[in-house]
Amino acid sequence: MAEGKTITLNMGPHHPATHGVLRVEVELDGEIIVKATPYIGYLHRGIEKLAESKNYQQAIPLSDRLDYASASANNMGYCTAVEKLMGIEVPKRAQYLRVIMAELARIMGHHLWIGTHALDIGAMTVIFYAFRDREMIMDINEEIAGYRLTPTFFRIGGVAADTTPDFIKKVREFVKWFPKALQGYHTLLTENKIWTTRTMGIGPISAKDAINAGLTGPSLRGSGVAYDIRKAFPYSSYDDFDFKIPVGEKGDVYDRYLVRMEEFAQSIKIIDQAIENLPEGPVAIDSPWITNPDLVSVQTDISELARRFVLHTKGPVGPDKEVYHAVEGAKGELGFYLVGDGTEHPFRMKVRSPCFYLASALPRLLVGHMIADAIAIIGSIDVVLGEIDR
């Protein structure tokens, strides 16, 4: 370390490269970071507390807004947790549709990551291509759920609606198109000299450190640990599909980049299998205590009408017990800890957000690197502040 005083530099919360409202206070010795302290809470919206005042069904839109870059993946976490609490088994077709939506959301999240990450490091072109393909997923979301970014397509006990012919067509088109687009990203970045110089050997974290820091998802797999909840604790029919867990070796920015690029391909593979083998059947369980009756019978049957009113005014009742359920979100292990108290509202909802652990690993990732590399490292762990602050 060179002699002389260190200077303290504040990045954020309004900084174009911190991906939201993350604030990092870095202490610099020349250009070398000697200390980094992340400050969070600038997007604290009280989602966990709000969920206590809403019924189980109403809290689904809140989960969309946790990791808003890949909304459906959060729906998957929340809904499967509530279903575990209530002891519901979702129909196979709904499980497959959920897998399709969650994997599309994962691709969406990775699109945002690759676009902004490359933009921060100086490769501006990638974001245009990434968002071109992201729009295709947005169209698919809109086709089936009516909403682009935060579809809220999941429901307790299934999904909101059955597929439309256009949905299947659009998903197939996307599955056919995307490998070519992915090849395009590779062409732009993977062997790009500037890109490799900016990312190789930057921000490495060993497998042991990554596990100790609680990292999950692509950031952990970049360090060589093949841990993926989709494989380790399969949920929602993930064990039906054939896919691999990509892992890196060194755990630096470039390895995390390669892992996510390979996840693109694996997600497409899962979507392809799911859409081609989509089982027939209902898309939601038919339970008078949980799911809405269909609108035709509501107009001819008083008991269905009454049930609809109670479901809308009070909501489904959860049992008096507690569960923890985790799914593989786009950023890592997204867990929901729910405590039911026998009413329509959860007594407590705790979100185990992967981004919180990623952000808390920032101090050890940043120290020893140049200030310019801080941007590459923050980009490579891919934090979303909605999930950190909740």
Place this chain on the structure above:
Amino acid sequence: MGIENQLTGDNILVTSLNKLVNWSRSNSVWPCTFGLACCALEMIATSLASFDISRFGSEVFRPSPRQSDLLIVAGTVSKKMAPMVKRVYDQMADPKWVIAMGACASCGGTFQSYAVLQGVDQIIPVDVYLPGCPPRPEALLAGLMKIQEKIRTENLNQRPDFKPGERYETQVPKVELIR
């Protein structure tokens, strides 16, 4: 094609300063890169190829508030973030406009909680409110067009940043004379 074809030979264009200034301001509304939450993603989508905000002269997203004219408050403003939003707004040079993008920035939206500011208009003046959670990129473009419409109908000496008594005092009568 455009106006230049009509200008063959020696010509003179007559307009009021008001119109000229408003015309140039309305077609170069530079937004500040300021994403807070989910709406920021739709703002990014708006600025990129599919929706192409540069058709409206607003593709130049400036990271520095000093260089921008438009603050798009894209997302939930928490009470911890509110002072920073206010500071960014204060740092922007006049003339400046504000779009409250999405339900959260307009009124708190679904987050009626202890931690969230119930509408950014509690701390800074807002010109256009966009409904939606988040609004579609088309909605943001519609909001931008509303801002442009507003700019075009503005009267220079009635803007909030107009300070009578300084240089304008001597210039305003001249504007009247030209007209």
Place this chain on the structure above:
Amino acid sequence: MVSATIDNREISVPEGTTILEAAQKAGIDIPTLCHHKRLPPIGSCNMCIVEINGNTKPVNSCNSPVEEGMKVATDTKALHEQRVVNLKKILKHHALDCPICDKAGECDLQDVVYRLGVTDAPFEPRENPRIAEYSTSLIRYWPERCILCQRCVTACNAIKGIGAIDIKSDGDDGQIVVVDADKCKSCGECLFVCPTGALTENLSRYKGRPWLENRVETTCTYCGCGCQLQLKVMDNRVIGVTTDVDRGVNQGSLCVKGRFGYEFIGDENRLTTPLIKENGEFREASWDEALDLTAQKFSSIKEESGPDSIAGLTSAKCTNEENYLFQKFMRAVIGTNNVDHCARL
């Protein structure tokens, strides 16, 4: 005290307690439609049926007392099926108008349907539609929503002792009829106990949904009883009055004024400033001006004709403390004993 077992839970209750009450005390919820805490057992809905000592013939728990050593089962498969059959009988002709029903959202019938998970009860219109015979200017009877639970009739007889309405019981065609129209005071007791939307209030109809309202606890201002009210508030306007069975001196009862006399709260004609009459016309004035003028007039009358030329009359809407202050003012400041209260008139 008698001891018994309900759903394998040991209970011990005073003699004479019904099975339903004992179960509720033990935290076991038995669905009911006609039972109401303030009313004597009616036994018309057959929802609260239970099995005693494994006997396959179920009995109504609301009017069977607990006996020593009884073994009660409240939720068996057979009971559930029987309840569903009974409920479907009720639902058969129940009007399909939850979307416009004021009760929807806090309706006991809806809750029981939801709880029993009935999903198939197709609506059949009546051959001879019922005609609404009972109605007042404040209460409306919707005959197609009525499930003939008889809570209203029992409340009118047992709580108020009026007996204005009765059931014309003729099987499926039964409905509420008026026994003596002059007896009905529109107290709304029937409306409060109604488990469905068969009796609704005319003033608050279509003004708000139960799940959108705020309930504000307050005390009635009409007289000295101090009944506890819950004002239904939506968008800062009072849109109705209800009350709670467990609260205050009234325990769920209200009179016609307390239940229906709330519209003055948001009335446009309410005075917001004092008015002073000058040359036969009122003009708006400030409080200081009005009080000065009143004090000056009182002093001059007292000087001219003596203190006994002034009399004071207070309103029952004032609190006791205000009334005390008023008589103190009349006696000590004005100097007269001419003070009275509207409740004595």
